[in-house]
Structure formats: C-alpha cells, structure tokens
Amino acid sequence: MSTRLPKGGRLIDRTKPLNFTFNGRRMQGYQGDTLASALLGADQMLLGRSFKYHRPRGLVASGAEEPNALVGLGTGSRFEPNQRVTTTELFEGASAASQNHWPSLEFDVGAINNTFGRFLPGGFYYKTFMFPRFAWKHVFEPVIRQSAGLGKVPQDRDADRYEYAYGFADLVVVGGGVAGLAAALQAGKEGKRVLLIEQTAHWGGRAPVDGVEIDGRPAEDWVKATVEALGKMANVTLRTRTMASGLYDHGYLLAYERIGDHTPGDGRPRHRLWRIRAGHVVTATGAIERPLSFAGNDIPGVMLAGAVRDYVVNWAVSPGDRTVVVTNNDDAYRTALALTEAGLIVAAVVDARASVTGALPDAVRAKGIRVLEGRGIAKVKGTKRVTGVSICAQAGEGAEIEEIDCDAIAMSGGWSPVVHLWSHCGGKLIWDDARAMFRPDAAKPPTGDDGMSMVTAVGSANGALTADEVLADVAKQMGGKAAKTNSVAEAALEPVWIMPQGAGPQLKMKMWLDYQNDVKVSDVQLAAREGYHSVEHTKRYTTLGMATDQGKLSNINGLAVLSDALSQAIPQTGTTTFRPPYTPISMGAIAGEARGDIFQPLRKTPMDEWHGANGAYFEPVGLWRRTYCYQRPGEGVHEAVNREILNAREKVGMLDASTLGKLIVKGPDAGRFLDMLYTGVMSTLPVGKCRYGLMCNENGFLSDDGVVVRLSEDTWLCHTTSGGADRIHGWMEDWLQCEWWDWKVYTANVTEEYAQIAVAGPNARKVLEKLGGMDVSAEGLPAMEWREGVLGGCRARVYRISFSGELSYEIAVPASEGLALWKALIAAGEEFGVMPYGTEAMHIMRAEKGFIMIGDETDGTVIPQDLNLNWAISKKKADYLGKRAQERSHMASPDRWKLVGLETLDGSVLPDGVYAVADGVNANGQRNVQGRVTSTYYSPTLKKGIAMGLVKHGPDRMGEVIDFPADGGKVFKAKIVDQVFYDKEGAKQNV
C-alpha cells in the first residue's frame, strides 16, 4: 500500500493539516502537498480509468507529464474537469472526483472494452467510420457517446475572474531549477532586465531531491541563497506558479500564472495570462523521464523512478512498501537509495544492461540490494494494484527466470529534454545516440527579427544529465564560472524500447505507450504494417500522444517503436510537431477580462437612451446595437414590426439611421478617385445632388452600396452600409496609399460625428414644416437633392432620399444634437401620427420596394449585373474597380442567376435561403438547382408573403411557377414576379 512516512518530506508542513475529499471520502494531507501526494499518502492509488479500455489507472508521474490522474475539481461555479492532480496544490476543503467510469471507479462497466480489447486495435475509430451509416448512427455513436469523453462539462457560470498582463524583459529564463537559477544569476549580475519563471510553487527543480551538493553544501541551501540574491537585484523579477505556454515570432512568449488555484475564493484573479516580449529566452526546462515498455506497465503501482523519489523525498509518501526498480541507466539507482534511506524495502534493481558498474550501482549493492544484470520484466502481476513481477532475460523472449513479490515498480527508460519552447518557433532538434534523446541543435535555433538566435537551451533541457554537466553548460553558454558539485561519473544508458527485446505479440499487447488513450506497442506496430510510415499519420491513426499529456511521457518510446517497425533510424522517423500550449491553460485565462459587458465594445447612437426608454427590442449590427422594433406593452415583436410599417406607409415613421457609414472624400482628384471606386460616375454629380452608387471589389463582386452626396466643388460624402463604414474607409485608403499615391485626395470617416434620422411617410413633409427653419417643399427640396440649414433649432443637412418608398427625408445633424432633434421630431409629429420604426420595418419596406440589401442579395459571389443594376454601371468609363473582372466570360454569361420577385401561390412566406430545384441531377448525383431565396418577409402592406431571389434566366420567366423544397418535406410553389411589389411607379416618394 502507499502511505505517509512518519518523518521527512521537504515540501510539507506537518503542523498544517488540510482536509479534502475524493469521491466524497474525507481525507487529510498537509500544506505543501499536491493533490497527488495527498491522495497517495491516503493510500488512494486507483485514481481513474483509461479512455478506451477503461483500465484502472494510478499515478505514473509527479509533474506535468502525468497522463492518468485527472479529476474533476471543485463544485458548482468552481467546478473544473480534467485537473491534473500532480500539478494541483492541495488546499483546505478541496473536493475531487475521478472521471471516465460508470457507475463507479471500483466497478466500471466500460472495462468490458478491456476484455474485447483485441477488437479495438489501433485505428479503431477510423475503421468504425467506414461502417455503414446505419450502424454508425444507431450502434456506435450512442455507445461511444455514453462511454467516451473525460471530464464533465461545468454547468454553472465561472465564479472566478481572470486577467491579462504584459511583460517585457531582455531575458526570460524559463524554469527555476539549478540551471535556470544559475542562468538568471549570471544575467542579473550583467545588469540585464531578467524575468525568471517557474511552473511549480518551488525553486530548485530536481537537484534537492537527487541529493546534489553545490559548492560543498546541499542543493537546498544553494537554491535558497541564490533565490535570495536574485530577490535583491532590482533588475530581476521572480515568478513562481507561472508556466511558459508557448513561444511565438520575435520573442513573443505566452505565460500562464496560476495565482489563486490554491486559494480559491480569496478575491484575487484565478489565472493571469502574461503576454511577454522577450529580447532573448533561456529554456532551463529540464527533462522528463521515460517509461519502459514491458507487459503490464500500466497497472497502478508502476511509476517513473524519478517520481517515486519525488514522492518519498518531497512529500514523505511511499508509493509501496516493497519496490522493484527497473532501469536501463544509472539515475534510477538514486531511487533505490532514496527508498532505502526512508526505511522502505527495495526488492531488487532490474537492469537491462548486461554489466553494471559505477558509483551509484555500487552504493546500492553496498546497501545489500540485489542488482539483476541483463534482466527485464516479462510481465507485471496484479490488476488494480501491482502484486509482483516476473523477471526474464532482457535479451530473450520473456521466459520467466524468477518471480518477485512487490507492490510498487519504479521504472526508468532514460530522460528526454523538454524541448517544447525551443521547437515552438522553428528550433530544430538532433538525435543524440549516446544519450538516446532528441536535444536542441544549437546550430539551428529559433531566430528573431534580426535573424539571430532568440533562444538558448541550458542544462537538462539541453541534454545535460548530471549536476556537474548542467552547471558547466550554463557557464559555457551564459558566462561566469560553474560551481562545483558532488556529481559522480555515470555509465551510459542502453536504449531499451521494449522489454524484453524479443517479446512476442501476447506481451506487446500489454505494453502501454500512451496510458490515457490506451495506445500500445502492438498498435504502433500494426499502424506501421498498415502503411502508416509518417510519424504524424501514425499519431493520428493510433491517437498516440493525443491525450492530455500531449505525448510528454512516451512519444519518444512510440516513435522508437515505429522506427524499429519501419527498420529505420530514429532521427529518420523524426518527432511530431511541438505545439503550444506546453500544458493546457484555462479557457478563462484565454478570455481574460473579455466577458459579459466588456466582451466587446458596444457602439450606441446618440439616441440610444431614448430607444431604451421607449420599448426598444435591440439587435446587434456589427458592434452597434440598433432597435429592431419598438414594442408596446403586451405587444409581440412581429405585431410591433407590422404596426410600424403600416404607420409609416399611412402616416409617418422615424428611423434612427445614425449607424450609416459617412465618409468624406475631398481634394482635386476626389471625383476621379470616386469614378474608380464606384461603378457609376460620381465626378459629374452636381453640387447639391445625391446619387446611388455601387462598389465592387477587383474580382467584380458587389461589396457595398449607398448614396453619394456632392457637398462642394471638391468634396463628396459617401454613405456606406452600417457594417461597411470601417471596411470601405480602409479600402479607400488602400487604393490611395498603395496604387494612386500621386492623386490628391483626403478621406475621413465621420460616421460617429453625425446623428442621422429618416422621416418617412405621407406626412413627413408636414412634420418637418412644423419644426420649421428650412424649405422642404417639393420645389425647394426635390428628390435626390440636399439642403443645409437650421431645422427646429438644429444645424441640419437634409437629404431627400428614400429607402422605404415613401416621401422621405434623411436629416443629419452633429451627433451632440441628435437626441434633441429626435425628440423635437417626435413632438412635432404627434399630431400627424408619427411613430418610430426599427431595422426590421426598414428591411421589409425596402423589400416591398424591391431594393437590394448588401449581405442579403449579395454574398460575395454576386455582381451588380445579377441584380439588374446595370443602370448604375457606367458604360462610358474606361475603368473602375471590378470592371475587368466583370468582362470575364463567366461573368457575362446569360446563364447567371438573376434577381426576381417571388410570390407563393398560397400567400405563405418562403423560408429564408431555400433553393429552387430543377430537373435531373448533377455530376455528384445531387438534385439540380435553378435559384435561391435571398430575402423573404411577410408584407403587412400587401398582407402576404413576398420574397426576392436569384433565379436562372429569372427576368425572362415572369409568371412561371418553380418549386422550393423546404425542411420537413414541404414544397413551396412560388411564381416569378417583378421584384418591385409596392408602388411600382414610384408615385409615393415623388410628391
């Protein structure tokens, strides 16, 4: 059993016990524990189930590489799934629950997959997708949905807050072990602005656990003194609980600080996402130990040798009473020594190497521990817990030589440098055959904007193994003099990728590579046999390395097995791509402060407050909020819209049109410029007049429309769509700055400088006349003209333009006077029956008139000619943006779908976006189509459904009835009609 030892534990404070629960059971740990050490100390070895076979899973590691021990942590609004217990600090009242099992952790129905494991080989998911659709829908999906997935999704709104922070440094040192501390100290002494970050809550890394002495004193003391010295340097910042998540272009480093995970509810932000710009980055990220691949290496109680040492030394927790150490290197002997030191039994050290000599093995032998040379583990005994091992010759096929009783196994397959940050931004790796590891290739580092290296890897992250090597490497690369340590010489490891080397299929089926995703040696070999030769393909096919540890634990083992199966060298196989984040970061941290009201800016018009106070039902239009309709008490949205339309048609309505884009274009070449921008001619527009214009992109497609106004000899005002103002302004600047930079034109986006109000309806003139101050008569202000003056006391520019088909004035005033004018119009209009109307009424009224709307009738594939807008395209101009594109044969084809009106035979409303079918099928066997609906509404004016759509040869087919099949099998029959449904002659607006 695993247990808390009576003494020791360098990180725990036994005077501060902490209570927590696991699956509802009350347990106790100490201040300084991780959830992992506390669980292990409480003899909770079984912590979860694997993803595919639901096999029992316990702790393997002690850090970020842990693949198994994920729990749901917290409750209610602080619940979060998939929390790794090895990187979760224990706190009072913590509540953890295991995942991926049903109905209970001890008894799990899904484990039946384990029995049928040979029917679920590598590529299972892909093969399943090839079953008939029926089987997938009715058999596989329901089963997989029930049993798959890790944690549960949180149900409540997150109670915590998160923030972004920005950092700048000459040098960021990532990793607070002895290498990182030594590197930061040297750079600090040189006066550099240094940021040193460490992902755990503690400085020093492995050295204090491994019994290292530096300058004649324990590493613990050296670490303490160094941190103190760094703390005194004004140019050095130290930050624990901060993980470097990813390194991007030009020294952009993302770091994730876990401020309040261990103190939930104390009011501080939970996480902080640091966006750091680093002059240079030093990765002192250490190394991660590799498992060994032997049968049953996934049974709870089999752990990494370094992790076993960590639990004993850091937290005084023994994973077992009687441990077998299995290794291919000298480092694991330190675990045997640490266990013995703690008074625990080491049954044997099983070493795959034929002959073992050297200081560490000798020290172990001196303790009376058996060292079995040239031996391996044939298989592990036990199911939910290790009960013993069967020993065999490593060189053989697994015949048992002897059996050893034990309840824990400490394994070491060597160490892999943590090269993630080095690799994120282009750093290359080399294969070090002697050490059997990929390590940074100093000749091919990630480079910065100056083309020079922007990352230096030091210490174990650079392949150094002993403390002496680590500090010498730091001194060599950072400068300064390396401190002396007590390192002893270690013999070379012997690469061991499977154990024993001649293992047959029965054993390989029980050798786990990816513990969480249940990928075994046999799966990778099967993938190779089935033709998956690329490591990236094998990864996706087998899901090797796709679990939440992202291959930290065993990717190297996996690609070594793949290389062997393909009979090629490991560097030839290569690694999969290292992508950020290094370990998962919370969605909260990514969102930062951007949630709720400040998720994005909200743009309001000057009259917004009035709308809110008068029943506005708002809708978002880009970042703007606009009034969809004004609801009266007890009135539904559709009733309100219909009332607003009928009132505008019969009396008078008012629309807040302030969001309309307003761009000033001014200068001697402004007319020439606008003639290039618009399909029509704007240079000839007389001062005082308005003209409708269309803009296309260079590919010929319609991109925006609006009324252009000639303000003075050299000044035009271009109205754009509400959503298009910034885009079209950018478009203008692009052409002026990059193509016609010698043209004398200025542009200004004055959208927010003006409030704009449309007054539309038969009584519109009466309302304006009552306000007084300007001549708005038919003669004084004819259609498509504008006048400037003072209207009702406001400085106004009045345009006689109509988007509703009614007699209509659009009045622009300085934004500061918008609300006053709005209120004055409402008051003056009272006796004439004025009502405000919203965007939906505007949309329906324009559709009744057959006017197009950008985004409805256009979708980026529609040219103006499709919309019968040839009248707005100049035939005389030699050039305009999009003209050349529109000359292409396909654009000029008579077979293009063209705009028509559509009316259902029964007066119902066509569904939005439905297609009209034609006879026959296309090359893919799909039903042919001949058109689609672009706008469709119920018209309260005409008391029936009306629609516009694009139909093949549409304008030539007036009166023809075509079929629009909709969801649910219903077929709408609609007649092709003129797109103008209301007041075809335009009599209403020209009064």
Added chain:
Amino acid sequence: MLILDCPYCGVKAEETELQAGGEAHLKRYGPGSSDEEFDGYMFMRKNPKGVHFERWRHAYGCGKWFLAARCTATLEVFGTYPAQTSAPPADLQAKIKSKRPNWEGYK
C-alpha cells in the same frame, strides 16, 4: 506575433496593431489586359519559403500602409519601407542579397 517598424511614425509595431495585406509590388491589370495578365494579378500569389515582400497597414497606429521584406522561414525582417514605390529600395535589395546570396530578386 511579429514586430515591424512602421516607416512613417517610427513605432515598433506589434502584429496586433497591424493589418496584413498580402503580397507587395503587384501590378494592377484593368480593362484591356489579357486573361492571363488579369488572372496573374488577381489570383496568383507567391508563397516562398524564404524572402517575401508583404503589405502591412499600421491599422491601430498611424493608419499608413507600408511594405516589409522578411524571411518566411527564419522570420528575419530585412526592412520596412513606405508603400509609395513600385520596387524595393536598392539598399534593401543589396542587404538581402548579401544575406541570401541565392535570392533571385523580388519580381
């Protein structure tokens, strides 16, 4: 998350301040051009592993478009310059040539 010096306002601008505008030094082909010319202008874009000329706008700064020469493989920036030119400055071309002897020129 690259950094480019804006040649107008002198600000060392981060990518979040910039708007990307694709390949630089395109020649516009309008009415009267052949299908091949127009096709090349409209659609054919270089995608080199190496030296590339790009359009960038200092969108959340001075608002100006400028051009940048950089290496897409190493992320090295050779230089930035105003957009009001149809060819990269000669000294910049010389600098790139000295750093990348096999570079075949911007065209």
